[in-house]
Amino acid sequence: MANRTDPAAKSIRGTNPQNLVEKIVRSKIYQNTYWKEQCFGLTAETLVDKAMELDHIGGTYGGTRRPTPFICLILKMLQIQPEKDIVVEFIKNDDYKYVRVLGAFYLRLTGTDIDVYRYLEPLYNDYRKLRMKSADGKFILTHVDEVIDELLTKDYACDIALPRVKKRWTLESHGILEPRKSVLEDDFEEEEEKEENEQMDAVENGVNDEKDYHHGRSPTRERDRDRRRDSHRYRDRDYDRDYDRDRGRGRDRDRDRDRDRDRDRDRDRYRLRDEKDYSRDRDRDREREGRDRERRDRDRGGGRRRSPSRSRSRSRDRKRRRSPSPRRDGGEEAKKKEKKKSEKKEKKDDGTDHPDPEIAEANRIRASLGLKPLK
Amino acid sequence: MLEVVLNDRLGKKVRVKCNEDDTIGDLKKLVAAQTGTKAEKIRIQKWYTIYKDHITLADYEIHDGMGLELYYN
Numbered sequence: 001m002a003n004r005t006d007p008a009a010k011s012i013r014g015t016n017p018q019n020l021v022e023k024i025v026r027s028k029i030y031q032n033t034y035w036k037e038q039c040f041g042l043t044a045e046t047l048v049d050k051a052m053e054l055d056h057i058g059g060t061y062g063g064t065r066r067p068t069p070f071i072c073l074i075l076k077m078l079q080i081q082p083e084k085d086i087v088v089e090f091i092k093n094d095d096y097k098y099v100r101v102l103g104a105f106y107l108r109l110t111g112t113d114i115d116v117y118r119y120l121e122p123l124y125n126d127y128r129k130l131r132m133k134s135a136d137g138k139f140i141l142t143h144v145d146e147v148i149d150e151l152l153t154k155d156y157a158c159d160i161a162l163p164r165v166k167k168r169w170t171l172e173s174h175g176i177l178e179p180r181k182s183v184l185e186d187d188f189e190e191e192e193e194k195e196e197n198e199q200m201d202a203v204e205n206g207v208n209d210e211k212d213y214h215h216g217r218s219p220t221r222e223r224d225r226d227r228r229r230d231s232h233r234y235r236d237r238d239y240d241r242d243y244d245r246d247r248g249r250g251r252d253r254d255r256d257r258d259r260d261r262d263r264d265r266d267r268d269r270y271r272l273r274d275e276k277d278y279s280r281d282r283d284r285d286r287e288r289e290g291r292d293r294e295r296r297d298r299d300r301g302g303g304r305r306r307s308p309s310r311s312r313s314r315s316r317d318r319k320r321r322r323s324p325s326p327r328r329d330g331g332e333e334a335k336k337k338e339k340k341k342s343e344k345k346e347k348k349d350d351g352t353d354h355p356d357p358e359i360a361e362a363n364r365i366r367a368s369l370g371l372k373p374l375k
Numbered sequence: 376m377l378e379v380v381l382n383d384r385l386g387k388k389v390r391v392k393c394n395e396d397d398t399i400g401d402l403k404k405l406v407a408a409q410t411g412t413k414a415e416k417i418r419i420q421k422w423y424t425i426y427k428d429h430i431t432l433a434d435y436e437i438h439d440g441m442g443l444e445l446y447y448n
Contacts, residue, residue, distance in 0.1 A: 024416075024447060024448060025448075060448070063425050063427070065448045135415055136428070156413065159415070358392075359392070362392045365405065365408050365409075366405070368408075369401070369404045369405070369408065371397065371401050371404070371405075372394070374376045374392055374393070374394060375376050375394050375395075
């Protein structure tokens, strides 16, 4: 009786809502004393009281996989199916962070994609600490926004498999959602503007000022910048055309710069999550733009001196590309030796090129899991 | 290097190659890679002894060819 779902409850994702929790975990919850004592005959109102008493989140823990009160309450919510307004109230409330996370988790399990993104993303700004019980029974420190990030990106949390939601950019491309505005965006913009202004000044004021500009900084930064500048100067050889066009674009109008920056940043943000969903053209464009932006940021007047010092830079680059230690020996031999050493090391390290194919396969799996190869 | 056989008596029988100094947790990851279940869901037992995650196979005296029972959490 106590474990039956409310007959008036709707079915979620085509099945009894309690089936969102797997059979084994569900049985463990039913046998748990917290469930039997506290969760008997709970309604939406009394559920709030129980939720306020929560002091940690988590799934199952210990050798016998005991459930936490958090996960018992989740199953209770699935059983009674509170209204959407109540769940949104849980999420919006600011005082009790565990109630918030409980509401967010329930919405992630039962809500539509749009609701999930709309209600969970504001919680990214909440960075309060949470106590989480790990699988071995110890408590771990985590934060509200970390938990929300897990809910939105991973597909397994607190021993419950999270249902699939559409990727954010799919909804954006349909116009259902707007692109995400992060609260930190203003801070980023300020920093970027500062950097760009400095860089623009350096380029426009000419070579002399650049020297002063470099002297003003700490020596390590100067070295880094020089190294970076030189290291990609030989790249300029390949990307001449792009670079010229880019320089013009970068210096022309502030508005364009801002627009490019925003576009790049937005795209960069989604690149990690949604790469496979983008079509290949957009990938290429975005990569090119990302590279252009990099070059714009890093190229501090190096392009100006590009033509006259080109031959010099080329020879300098060739020297620099060689490994630093055996420079005295005279180049070729040392290079060959290093290559051999690195090849040998690779063979031993991974073990994936073992002659026996079975062992090689096993070693490949082990490497992907982060284990050492077989002995 | 040894090979352990895990059987869940419901149709899943899997042979896993591993080192003696691997822990049970590593063994669970390898089994998960082969069977497709999640590593946290797997429980390895021998009769009523549930094997703990942080102890190595050598300490449990698991030798080559030994059979273990596969259960789920």
